[in-house]
Amino acid sequence: MMRQYQAVKREHPDTILLFRMGDFFEMFHDDAVIASRVLGLTLTTRDKGKKEAVPMAGVPWHAADAYIARLLRAGYKVTVCDQVEDARKAKGLVKREVTEIVTPGTVLSDALLAPDRDLYLAAIYPDGERFGVAALSLSSGDFWVAEMEHERLADEMDLLSPAEVLLPESLRGREAAYLRAVETPPAMTWVEDWRWDEREARESLARHFGTVTLDGFGVSHLGAALRSAGVLIGYLRSVGRGNLSHIAGVTERRRATHLVLDEITRRNLEIVEPASRPGASTGGGASLAAGAGAPDATNLARAVDRTNTPMGARLLRRWLIEPLLDIETIRSRHAAVREGVERRPFRASLRSALAEVRDLERGVARLVCEKASPRDLVEIARALRAAADALDALTTAHAPLFSGLRAGWDPCSDVAEGIERAIAEDAPAAARDGGVIRDGWNAELDGLRAIERDGRAWVVAYQESERTRTRIPSLKVGFNRVFGYYIEVTRPHRDRVPSDYHRKQTLAGAERYVTEDLSAFEEKVLDAQDRCAELEESLFVSVRSDLARHGARLRALSGAIATVDVLAAFAELAAERGYVEPAVDEGQEVAIVDGRHPVLEPLLPKGAFIANDLSMDPVVSQIHLITGPNMAGKSTFLRQTALIVILAQAGSFVPAASARLGIVDRIFTRIGARDDLARGQSTFLVEMIETARILHQATARSLVLLDEVGRGTSTFDGLSIAWAVVESLHERPAGAPRTLFATHYHELTDLALTLPRVKNFHVEVKESGRGIVFLRRVVPGATDRSYGIHVAALAGLPRDVVERAREVLRNLEAGEFGAEGLPVIGRGPRAPRAGGPIQLPLVVAHDPADPAESEVAREIRDLDLDRLTPLDALARLAELRRKLT
Numbered sequence: 001m002m003r004q005y006q007a008v009k010r011e012h013p014d015t016i017l018l019f020r021m022g023d024f025f026e027m028f029h030d031d032a033v034i035a036s037r038v039l040g041l042t043l044t045t046r047d048k049g050k051k052e053a054v055p056m057a058g059v060p061w062h063a064a065d066a067y068i069a070r071l072l073r074a075g076y077k078v079t080v081c082d083q084v085e086d087a088r089k090a091k092g093l094v095k096r097e098v099t100e101i102v103t104p105g106t107v108l109s110d111a112l113l114a115p116d117r118d119l120y121l122a123a124i125y126p127d128g129e130r131f132g133v134a135a136l137s138l139s140s141g142d143f144w145v146a147e148m149e150h151e152r153l154a155d156e157m158d159l160l161s162p163a164e165v166l167l168p169e170s171l172r173g174r175e176a177a178y179l180r181a182v183e184t185p186p187a188m189t190w191v192e193d194w195r196w197d198e199r200e201a202r203e204s205l206a207r208h209f210g211t212v213t214l215d216g217f218g219v220s221h222l223g224a225a226l227r228s229a230g231v232l233i234g235y236l237r238s239v240g241r242g243n244l245s246h247i248a249g250v251t252e253r254r255r256a257t258h259l260v261l262d263e264i265t266r267r268n269l270e271i272v273e274p275a276s277r278p279g280a281s282t283g284g285g286a287s288l289a290a291g292a293g294a295p296d297a298t299n300l301a302r303a304v305d306r307t308n309t310p311m312g313a314r315l316l317r318r319w320l321i322e323p324l325l326d327i328e329t330i331r332s333r334h335a336a337v338r339e340g341v342e343r344r345p346f347r348a349s350l351r352s353a354l355a356e357v358r359d360l361e362r363g364v365a366r367l368v369c370e371k372a373s374p375r376d377l378v379e380i381a382r383a384l385r386a387a388a389d390a391l392d393a394l395t396t397a398h399a400p401l402f403s404g405l406r407a408g409w410d411p412c413s414d415v416a417e418g419i420e421r422a423i424a425e426d427a428p429a430a431a432r433d434g435g436v437i438r439d440g441w442n443a444e445l446d447g448l449r450a451i452e453r454d455g456r457a458w459v460v461a462y463q464e465s466e467r468t469r470t471r472i473p474s475l476k477v478g479f480n481r482v483f484g485y486y487i488e489v490t491r492p493h494r495d496r497v498p499s500d501y502h503r504k505q506t507l508a509g510a511e512r513y514v515t516e517d518l519s520a521f522e523e524k525v526l527d528a529q530d531r532c533a534e535l536e537e538s539l540f541v542s543v544r545s546d547l548a549r550h551g552a553r554l555r556a557l558s559g560a561i562a563t564v565d566v567l568a569a570f571a572e573l574a575a576e577r578g579y580v581e582p583a584v585d586e587g588q589e590v591a592i593v594d595g596r597h598p599v600l601e602p603l604l605p606k607g608a609f610i611a612n613d614l615s616m617d618p619v620v621s622q623i624h625l626i627t628g629p630n631m632a633g634k635s636t637f638l639r640q641t642a643l644i645v646i647l648a649q650a651g652s653f654v655p656a657a658s659a660r661l662g663i664v665d666r667i668f669t670r671i672g673a674r675d676d677l678a679r680g681q682s683t684f685l686v687e688m689i690e691t692a693r694i695l696h697q698a699t700a701r702s703l704v705l706l707d708e709v710g711r712g713t714s715t716f717d718g719l720s721i722a723w724a725v726v727e728s729l730h731e732r733p734a735g736a737p738r739t740l741f742a743t744h745y746h747e748l749t750d751l752a753l754t755l756p757r758v759k760n761f762h763v764e765v766k767e768s769g770r771g772i773v774f775l776r777r778v779v780p781g782a783t784d785r786s787y788g789i790h791v792a793a794l795a796g797l798p799r800d801v802v803e804r805a806r807e808v809l810r811n812l813e814a815g816e817f818g819a820e821g822l823p824v825i826g827r828g829p830r831a832p833r834a835g836g837p838i839q840l841p842l843v844v845a846h847d848p849a850d851p852a853e854s855e856v857a858r859e860i861r862d863l864d865l866d867r868l869t870p871l872d873a874l875a876r877l878a879e880l881r882r883k884l885t
Helices: 002-011 029-039 061-073 150-160 198-209 223-238 263-269 300-304 310-321 327-342 344-354 360-368 374-394 400-407 413-422 443-470 491-496 516-548 551-577 634-650 683-697 715-730 746-753 788-794 799-813 851-862 870-884
Strands: 016-021 024-028 044-046 054-060 078-083 096-102 121-127 130-136 143-149 164-168 187-191 476-480 484-490 502-506 510-514 583-585 590-595 612-616 623-627 658-662 666-670 703-707 738-742 758-768 771-780
Touching: 002 016, 002 078, 002 096, 016 029, 016 061, 024 029, 024 061, 029 054, 029 061, 054 061, 061 078, 121 150, 121 223, 130 150, 130 223, 143 150, 143 223, 150 263, 164 223, 187 223, 198 223, 263 634, 263 666, 300 310, 300 634, 310 360, 310 551, 310 634, 327 344, 327 400, 327 551, 327 583, 327 634, 344 374, 344 551, 360 374, 360 516, 360 551, 374 400, 374 413, 374 516, 374 551, 400 551, 413 516, 443 476, 443 484, 443 516, 484 491, 484 516, 491 510, 590 634, 612 634, 612 771, 623 634, 623 715, 623 746, 634 658, 634 666, 634 703, 634 738, 666 683, 683 703, 683 715, 715 738, 715 746, 746 758, 788 799, 851 870
Parallel strands: 016 078, 121 164, 164 187, 583 658, 623 738, 623 758, 666 703, 703 738
Antiparallel strands: 016 024, 024 054, 044 054, 078 096, 121 130, 130 143, 476 484, 484 510, 502 510, 590 612, 590 658, 758 771
C-alpha cells in the first residue's frame, strides 16, 4: 500500500496528497506534518516501534471538503487519491486513482467558494518594463488578457485578489515585487520557463477555441499576455479541469471603458471590502469560502446588495468596482431601473422568479468541467424552470435593456427536460450512492432494479417457507456486509435444523446457516446490485456529457439572469430607500441636492442622517476647501460624493433628492492615516506618495478627494505642502480636476482670495456654554477655528490637560513664536498657575553674545507699554530696527 502511495506522490510532489484508506483520507511524511500544523490534527506514526516510523495524520472522508478548504486558504494544493473499487471485492490491493487536483485558483465546489464573489486564477509574464497578464474565473468563464506597466499591475492584482498566481520559475524569490498591492497574498505556482513560449501559447489557445488565428478576439498584438494565457489554459488541463468549453473567448482588458478606481481608492472608499481586512496575511486569496463572505455592512457592495441570485451578487460587485464611462450604456441601465421602480408588480414578479434560481453559473462550470454531481444537475433543472418564469415576467417590460435581454433569452427548456427525464428529483450527492437515474430511462437498469425489488419479496417468502418447513417460528433470514445472507436459529431450536443447513457463524445465543438456494439467490442479487451501481454511474456520466454540449447556451442564460437580477435589485434598493435617477452627461458639473451616504445612512435611525448639497462647476468652483473640526463630518461628505458617482456610473439610482453628474474618468482619494512598514514607508511618506500620484495622474474629468493633506508632519511644513498642493491642482496645464479638499488648516481659506476657482465651505458647528454641537451641514464660507480642543474634551482627555491646552492655544494665537518658527511655549519652562492666563517667559531667539541684540532686548524690556501711544510705538520700532541692521 505504501508503494502505491509513493507512486502517486512522485507524480504530484508539490501537493498535499489525501490518500483514501477506508473511511479516512490519510497523509504521510511531510504532508502529515504540514496538515497537523495547518488543520490542528494529531500527528501519529505508521509502523510504530520501527527505527524509521512514518508520520501520519488523517481526516474523515465525508468531511474532506472542509479540510481541503483550510489547506487551500493556507496556500497549498491538494491531490485527492480515492478508492475506485469496492474493498470487499478487491483481490489484493484496493485500486486507487487520482480523482481530483484542487488548487486555490481552480476550485469549483460550492463548499469551497464564497457565493458573492468570483475567484480568479492569474498568470504574469514580465517583458522588460511591462507585464503580460492573463486572468480567468473558472466558474464564470470570464477570461481576459492585458499588457500593463508595474503600477497598473499592482492595481489589477489588488482588484482581482487572485487566489493563485502562475509565475515563471526564474522569478522565484522576487514575486513580492509583482504583487506588492495584494493585501491577501495569493498562492504561488511556479511554472518552468520553457512553458512560456509565445508560439506554443498561440497554437494552444487557437486549438482551445477551435480557430486558426486569434485575430477575431482582438488580442493577437499582445505577445507577452498571450504567453500568460497559454500557460494558464495548459495549467487548467494539467489539473484535470475537463474540456473547458465554457471558456469560449478571451478579451483584452482596457481601462478606457471604465471609471478607474485604484487600490488606494477602493480601500479608502470601502467599495467591496472594509478598509482593514481581517486575516490579510493569510495565503490563498480572498475568495475562498470561509471568512470571505461574512456579513459586513461597512462596505458599499454589502450595503446596496438586494440581488436574489449568487450570479447577480457577483455581477453587482463587478459593476461597482468597474463603473462605466459610456453615457448611453449608463442611461440604458438607469431606464431599466426606472421601469422597475415605477412598476412595482412587474418588479415583484421578476424578483420572485429570480429568488428560485440557484447558482446556475457555477453549476454549469462544474457540468462542463465534468465535476457536476447528480444534485448539481437537479439544481440546474430547477434554475432553468425558474428562469422560464423570469422570462414570462420580462415579456411585459418596456425598457430597451430589458427588451434586448428578453430577445436573446434562451430558456434552455430542452436541457431542463433532459435532466428531468433522466435524473431522479431526490438524487443523492454522489452517483455511486445509487438512486440517481429515473425508472424508465434505461431498460437494463430497470431490470436490475426489479431483481433487487423482487429479491426483497423473495426473502420474505423464503423466510415463511422455512419457518413452515422447520416448524421454527423464530427463524429469520438476514443480511450483513461481512457474511452476506444467512438463516438465523436461536439455540433452543437448533435440534430442529435440517441437514441441508450449513453452519456459517456461531453467536452467543444463536447459530447462523446458509442453504444452496439462499447462496444462489445471494449471488444473483449481489451481482445485480453491483451491475446496477456500475451501470447507473455510467449512465450518469453519459447524461452529464450530453448536457455539457449545451454549456455555451447555459452560460449565456446565466449571464442574462445575473444582469436582470442586478437591475431589479437596483430598482428594489431605490424604492426601499428613496434613491433618485441621476442625470449623467458629458459636462463637468457635479450638482447633488440632499446627498446622503449609502453605507452610513441605513445604519442610523430613520431621518437621523444629515443630507448635504454639492454644486461644483469647474469653471467657477473647481476646488471646494472644506474646513471644520474633526468629527464634524468632512470625511463623510467626501466619501458620499464619490460613492454617489460610483453608483450612478454603475447604473444605479443614487441617495439624493436630485443629482446631475458630469462623467468621471477616475476617482482619486487621499483619506486616512496609515503606514506601510513592510515597504519601509512611514505614515507621512505614504500620504505624500498618494498625493504625488494624484498630482501626476489626475485629468480634467477626474474627481479628487483630499482629506487633511500635510497632517503627518510639523504644522508649518504640513500647511505649506497643503497650500502648494491646492495651487498645483488649480493651475494644472493638463486640466484642473474637480476637487474636494477637507482640511483643519483654516489658514488655507486665504487661497480663495487669490485663486478664482477655489471656494470656501465649512461644516457648521453650534457653540454653547456647555461645548459644541456638530450640525453635520456643509455650507458656504470659511471658518477660522479648528475646535480640536473641544474634540479632545469630548474624547475624555483629563480636564487639567484640556485646560492647559487652552492656555497654550491662547499664547500661540497671541503670536508667541521664536525667530525660527517654533512656539515659545514649547521651549520655555511651564509657569505655575496663578488663576489667570499663563505668563510665558521671554526666550531670546538670537545669539545673546551680539551686543546690538542685547541692547535692543534691554530697551524692549524697559518700554512702558501702558503709556506708549501707537504713533510712538511705530517710531520706537523703526529705531530698534535700525540698531539691528
